[in-house]
Amino acid sequence: MNSFNNADRQMFDATCSKCGNETQVPFQPSGDRPVYCNDCFREMRGQQTGGAGRPMGDRQMFDAVCATCGAPTQVPFQPSEGRPVYCREHYKRDRM
Numbered sequence: 001m002n003s004f005n006n007a008d009r010q011m012f013d014a015t016c017s018k019c020g021n022e023t024q025v026p027f028q029p030s031g032d033r034p035v036y037c038n039d040c041f042r043e044m045r046g047q048q049t050g051g052a053g054r055p056m057g058d059r060q061m062f063d064a065v066c067a068t069c070g071a072p073t074q075v076p077f078q079p080s081e082g083r084p085v086y087c088r089e090h091y092k093r094d095r096m
């Protein structure tokens with residue numbers, strides 16, 4: 001559907017080094033470098049940048065008070081008036 005956009009870009013046939021699917025890459029595959037299809041490429045980049053399971057130790061935390069139980073807690077954003085803030089326990093429960 002978007003072949004229109006790629007019209008002036010030369011693509012080379014290649015075989016994905018990970019899943020073996022045929023794919024096309026915008027550079028000449030040299031043979032000694034792995035080539036990945038779009039799916040595998042995206043998957044690998046997603047794993048590298050991560051996100052889940054990253055420790056929150058270097059994040060700035062702000063003091064706040066839980067709107068449900070009144071316990072002091074810390075949140076990773078500046079609490080603003082009129083917006084309820086929850087302690088870890090009630091935040092989790094609120095999302096479920």
Ligand SMILES: [Zn+2]
Binds near residue numbers: 018019040
């Ligand atoms: Zn692949």
Ligand SMILES: [Zn+2]
Binds near residue numbers: 068069070071086
């Ligand atoms: Zn609470």
